[in-house]
Amino acid sequence: MLLPENFEPLVCAPADCGEDAYWFLFDQRALLVSTGDEPPVVPVGAEPPVACGQQQFVGLLAGKPCWAARVDSAQAPEAWVFEGLRGLFNRLHDDLLAVAGRAIQLLEFQRTHRYCGVCATETVDHDEGRGRCCPACGETVYPRIAPAMMVLIKRDGPQGRELLLAHGSRFPTVFYSALAGFVEASESLEDCVHRETMEEIGVKIANLRYFASQSWPFPHSLMIAFVADYVSGEIVCQPGEIEDARWFSLAALPDLPHRLSIARRLINATIAEVAPDHPALEETALRAMQGPLTSA
The missing domain is CATH 3.90.79.20 (Nucleoside Triphosphate Pyrophosphohydrolase)
Structure with a gap:
């Protein structure tokens, strides 16, 4: 958000x-x-x-x-x-x-982080409360953010633009979204995108383009989103991770993520490239109409 x-x-x-x-x-x-x-x-x-x-x-x-x-x-x-x-x-x-x-x-x-991960001593506030410090061994930690990639794969065929969307096994409701996954140790964002795409659905992609990033407090992620072009491969869903994945035309989109998520912004932006008047964009705009914040 x-x-x-x-x-x-x-x-x-x-x-x-x-x-x-x-x-x-x-x-x-x-x-x-x-x-x-x-x-x-x-x-x-x-x-x-x-x-x-x-x-x-x-x-x-x-x-x-x-x-x-x-x-x-x-x-x-x-x-x-x-x-x-x-x-x-x-x-x-x-x-x-x-x-x-x-x-x-x-x-x-x-x-x-109430206790030191090195010596188990109770920690204290450090750097004006930005971090926690161990008074015994000096170990200092700051809030850890888990980087995660997201990629929306697209292709343009005879029927127009198609988006590869998936329903994850851990999604709380039945909606379809872009692929996502956490970055592993010593891995670049680009390497993560290619690895997760191959692991989760078994397809090859090219032409990664950075879209945007967003903090996501469930529980402490930084989502970094990309758009990519489909190259080859048939969709094969990874058991335990992806319940279903398929190509959707813009005329028959499934239920999509919430408008506040970077996934929905990524999907909307990719739709808007070729269909600026698409109903999905109008729905998001209407839901976003809020007046100035006032306190009660």
């Missing part, structure tokens, strides 16, 4: 940033949001509405400080509920959803 233009990813909270703040409060990976508002909102105020653990500064959104914390109890107060971030797509304002993604990644780093 892309951070909004009016977000400042500061490390320390300014002394004069006002009393009201956005509170991104999590029970595990579920965010506290209101039940009586549409769209729902996160708590806003000088203090969090529930007891919580150590507070982590996230940055400034439209000049307001944003804080993240894990709650002490999973019992939500009246008129509030804990919901998973994926379930809040198209409901929570895009700006709040993006900052929530950053917030949960920072909290996960704190949770998973």
Whole structure:
């Protein structure tokens, strides 16, 4: 998810940033949001509405400080509920959803690096809270981001443009998307694209073109997306990874990823090259129409 233009990813909270703040409060990976508002909102105020653990500064959104914390109890107060971030797509304002993604990644780093991986000593904040340091052996760590490639394979045939889309075994719902996979040690992005394509569907590609990148907090990935041209090979799905993969014409596209994902942006951009008035583009544009963010 892309951070909004009016977000400042500061490390320390300014002394004069006002009393009201956005509170991104999590029970595990579920965010506290209101039940009586549409769209729902996160708590806003000088203090969090529930007891919580150590507070982590996230940055400034439209000049307001944003804080993240894990709650002490999973019992939500009246008129509030804990919901998973994926379930809040198209409901929570895009700006709040993006900052929530950053917030949960920072909290996960704190949770998973409480102790030194070398000598097991409890770690302390380091570099104004950017990292964690071991006071015993000096081992220092910063939030780790897992690079992952994504590639949309296309070909142009007698019936026009076709996209190779796949339904992954771990997809929460039945939609089709571009191929994706994590970069392995000592592997370039380009090598990863070719390896994953051959492993997952058994085809050869050429002419890789970089599209864009996007942070993806499920749990801590950086997606780097490419477009490629089909060269040869019949589709053979990798067991346990790909449930189904096939060529789709632009006239018969399946259910596609959510509009906030880089996968959907990649698919839309490839469609728009030859069909700027395609219904899939109109649907995404309509869903993205949101007014300015206002606090409740």
